[in-house]
Amino acid sequence: MLQVENLSVDFRVDSGWIRSVDEVSFALDAQSTLGIVGESGSGKSVTALSILRLHARRNTRMTGRIVFDGEDLLAMPERRLHEMRGRDIAMIFQDPMHSLNPVLTIGDQIGETLRIHQGLNRAAAEKAAAGLLDMVRIPDAKRRVTDFPHQLSGGMRQRVMIAMAIACRPRLLIADEPTTALDVTVQAQILDLLRDLREEIGMAVILISHDLGLVAEFAERVLVMYAGELVEDAPARNIFEAPAHPYSEGLLKAIPSADVDMHRLYAIPGRIPDPGDRPPGCNFAPRCALAQPACSATPPALDTLAPGHRIRCPVRLAAREPAA
């Protein structure tokens, strides 16, 4: 259903262009779930925003192809894109406090999606909005449609965002860190809701998060990104049980869990390089325990480790490959 091919995204800054996403490729089947994981600055959200072309056009450059149902989203005219946004592909964002318009009622904002794509009139859209609020399990939905965003809690607002996104029963929902800004208990509720709605509507979901545990639990397939590059692409089970890339390993170790000594919470040493100041070889080499001299010399390529499992780490690839 969705094929991303060699997607690169550059942003303009004072001194020129910097690369935020570098030659990323992946594919997604209808009704499947995909997770994208990485630290902030890894390019995961930028990748997600590229699918709907939501970057400010004047300082962004995108190359590659993003094919959805046979059409290249990057090449299609604006007008066609407006038709697809919200109808075929919908998106929810990280910060529900600021993602809703403060001066419009939530009924108006949810109904707007339906008015645009299904030509409903105001009254019908409002009524449908109440139904959608019900669907995302907001109690007393009929009365809530006339509320303004500031009258709702963070978790409630994220439910409203979800209601807005699923209004037209899209085939793909992109959720960009949907629970990061919320309390832990609310996080679980929102994820449960997303899981149920996915089944009910039969849509594919891309879940973006910095939390590998959360993603591995939700998605069938996981992409790990680092410094704008894809470093590992594998079934969720593989990543969780036997991560191959040293960075994925580090991310996994960094997850606090009940059976690990909480006092010695692991953190990957160092930090992600600035997009304008990346090392010459492997981006991760400066932080990597396995790094060898060759790693800092030439940028490694993404290669197949096992069927359906790609990594960008020559050290690990060499170790697993049977000596020929």
Added chain:
Amino acid sequence: MPRLIAFRIAQAIPVMFVVAVLTFLLMHMLPGDPATLIAGDMADQDAIAQVRRDLGLDRPVLAQLWLWITNLAQGDFGKSLMLNQPVAEAVWERLPVTLSLALVAFVITIPVGIVLGVVAAVWRDTWVDSAVMFLALIGVSVPNFWIAILSVILFSVTLGWLPSSGYVPMGTDFWRWLASLIQPATVLALFQIGYLARMTRSAMLDVLDQDYIRTARAKGVSPRKTILKHAFRNTLMQVVTVSGYILSLLIGGSVVIEQIFAMPGIGRLLVQAIMARDYPVVQGTMLMLGFAFVFINIVIDLIYAYVDPRVRYD
């Protein structure tokens, strides 16, 4: 809402009190003896003493302040020396002129300033933006009394399209009233248009950067509707907050403009009073204008509370 109104008015009372004390102190900063000035150069000692007694200047400052405040509470703003008329009456007579001028300028400023600011923001970093912002910059840099003179030379003297001076009351003839105001009001508005356009542009850019605009785009809302419905309403909210400031500045600016177009308004009264050393009029006019500005601020706050759901429902 009624509670908010009561609260705002209660809040305004100390401010008005301070305004009254300040205008009182202002006239007591006068170098030399006001009684001598008021009685005039030709007056002898007796006449000066008489003036001093009449104005209560022989009493202690605090007693004078008390007198000033109690008189104000009874609506007595003092008495003009040159007009031989209560100050309140003199100001009241001239109020329609200044109000007409400021309001017509306001009606010009608000839509023009907002549209220019929005246009610049929407086409940011293009030649449209540069051109509009350059015009706005000219607006806030050129002295309006100078533009007024140039405008009179062009539109009144050379082309003869508009009257160069005077004021026709609205009751006399609406169209002549408007004709007498259009030139001074436009000139008066220029600075504020520039100010408002600059403010609106930055407010709009700020709004366009907000997450909820991205949400609207992700829903498939067209760019036109994103701007007109989602961005514009939020921008307008910020414009409301400065509109009271703009109206106050227009009233302040009318002092100069009335002088050029020989319009018999409050500003002209103030300048004449300063020239004639008619201090009660200067004092009373400043005070009444101060009260008017406080009142404008209250009204704007209430309008803001009404249009912003975040305040309305709290």
Added chain:
Amino acid sequence: MTDATVPPAAARAPLSPGAARRRILMRRLWRHRSFRLGAVILLVIVLMALAAPLLSNGEPTKMNLRARFAPPSADFIFGADNFGRDIFTRVLYGARISLWIGFASAMLAAAGGALVGLASAWYRRLDGVIMRIMDALLAFPAILLAIGINAALGPQVSSVIIALAAAYVPRMARIVRAAALVVRELDYVDAARVSGASAGRIIFRHILPNCLAPLIVSLTFVFAYAILAEAALSFLGIGPPPPQPSWGNIIAEGRDYSVEAWWIMLFPGLAISLAALGTNLLGDGLRDVLDPRLKIEA
């Protein structure tokens, strides 16, 4: 994102952190188009005002009845007025008074505003009273306040400066107070307090420097307003008295002849506009670089 790309070379240069930061700031300012343009315009005007005796006949008040109403020519490039005084000379010398009034009143307003704002932010018990007084003053448009104060003080250069400064103190005080209230809550201020630093030391060493960015930006805009306001006061006849030229009173004197001898009022008006334009451009640049979140001028 943007910060990450500020030349790393400058950061690595062997300079003290303060000096390095200043260098980066200067470079970013100079790269800002409107800052550069504004700085050049202002510099030219200031230099011309300073060099007035060299550039002109040096006698702004000298009458020459034979040159009455002489239009612009090689001898009188801006023409002459009703007393035959050279307008070019008067505009140059007028620049000295007008710029001085603008500069002095902006500086005075900044100093007064800083004191009031800092006092209000530090001594919380004074805050209520001080801010009510500032609210009352803020209710008045600055030009009206200046007219009122100037009416009381009489028409001299010094009273114009005091009047304009007083008119802009409340705005400055508000800006400084808002910035100071934020800084006040920061840890290092607490640390200084715990280590026994005096209030004065904390206020001036730790809090004030952090309020400078918004203060400098609004100082610039106040300078532009003050030039315009001085001109308006002079025009109304309550500014610096003739025959000493200021841009405002040259226009006021030329007004009666504005149709026949347009040059008398045209050139000083252009001078005011250019000075205000240059200052506003400069202020836009300073705002963008120093304090991008400051929405609009004071």
